[in-house]
Amino acid sequence: MILDLDIGNTLSKWRLKDVDTSEIRSRGAVWTREEWRPGADIPNLEVVESVRISSVARRAVLEETVQLLRQRVGAVYVASSTPEALGVTNGYEEPERLGVDRWLGVLAGYQQVGACCAVDCGSAITIDFVLPGGRHLGGYILPGLRLMKESLKLGTRNVAIDPDSEPEELLVPGRRTVEAVNHGIYMAAVSAINRVYAEVCDSEGVALPLMLTGGDARVVARGLQVPHAVWPDMVYGGLEACFPLTAAERAGRMAGAPCVPSPVALEKIRAGLAFSMLL
C-alpha cells in the first residue's frame, strides 16, 4: 500500500492506495495538532510500503512525522515547492516559499488539463494560475470560510454552511446573525473567486479551465458562475504526478481526476467583467 498524507493547517488527511490496482482502499483525517496515537483514526502502517507527504504545517510537525514513518516504512517521499517541475515554472520570487499544497494542486491541474486556475478552499482559500506553456503566475490567498467566521467572534463558528444549500439562498440578506455571517462570508469567497478568475483571464488573454479542491470546495463551487470541476484529491494528484509509483501513475493517470468542462469564451468572460464594473 501507498500512504498519501496531506498535512494541512487544520486537518491532516490520509488515504491508502493499492500499489497493484491503483484503487483507494481507505481514508481518514486527524487534527494536525494532535499526536498520531495508535487507536486514533490513523492508517495501519504494517501494510504500507511507501509514503508520500504534502505538508504546510510547522517544520517540527513534518520532522516528527517523517521520523516516525522512516522507522516503519521503506520509502518516504516529501514534496517541496521547486523552481520547475513537470513542465510548470513556479511564479514565486522565492519558489520554495510557495505553499507545497498550492504547488501540488497546480501540478495536478496542469497535468490533467494544461493551463488552468486551481482553487483550494481549505483553512485558507488559495487561487493559483498556470498559463499555456506552463508559466505559473503566482496567486491569491484569502481566509477560508471557517477562519472568516471565527475572526468575527460572534459565537457562530460551530454552525457550518450546509454544503447542500442552494446558492440563491446563501446570497440573500441574512435575517439572523448566523445567517448574516454565513451569507456574508459565502459572498466574500464566491465573489473573490469569480472576480479574480475573470481579471486574470482578461489580462492574460486566455479563458482557463477552473478546478477546485479542499474541504469547502463543494459549497463554494455551487456559487460560481463559470464552468468548473471539483477534485477533492487534487493535492494527492500532485503527489502522484511527482512521485509516480503505480503503473497508472507512471502513465500519467491520477486517481479521481475529473472531466474538466471547457471554459466559456474569453469574450464572454470579458463581457461579464465589464458589466460588473459598470454597475
Ligand SMILES: Nc1ncnc2c1ncn2[C@@H]1O[C@H](COP(=O)(O)OP(=O)(O)OP(=O)(O)O)[C@@H](O)[C@H]1O
Ligand atoms: N470535519 C471537518 N473539520 C474541519 N473542517 C471541515 C470539516 N469538514 C469540512 N470542513 C471545512 O473544510 C475547511 C478546511 O478544509 P481542508 O480540510 O481542506 O483544510 P486544511 O487541509 O486544514 O486546509 P489547509 O490545507 O489550507 O490547512 C474548513 O473551512 C471547514 O469549513
Ligand SMILES: CC(C)(CO)[C@@H](O)C(=O)NCCC(=O)O
Ligand atoms: C496558504 C496555505 C496556508 C494554504 O494551505 C499554504 O499554502 C501555505 O502555508 N503557504 C505558504 C505561503 C504561500 O503560499 O505564499
Ligand SMILES: [K+]
Ligand atoms: K489544503
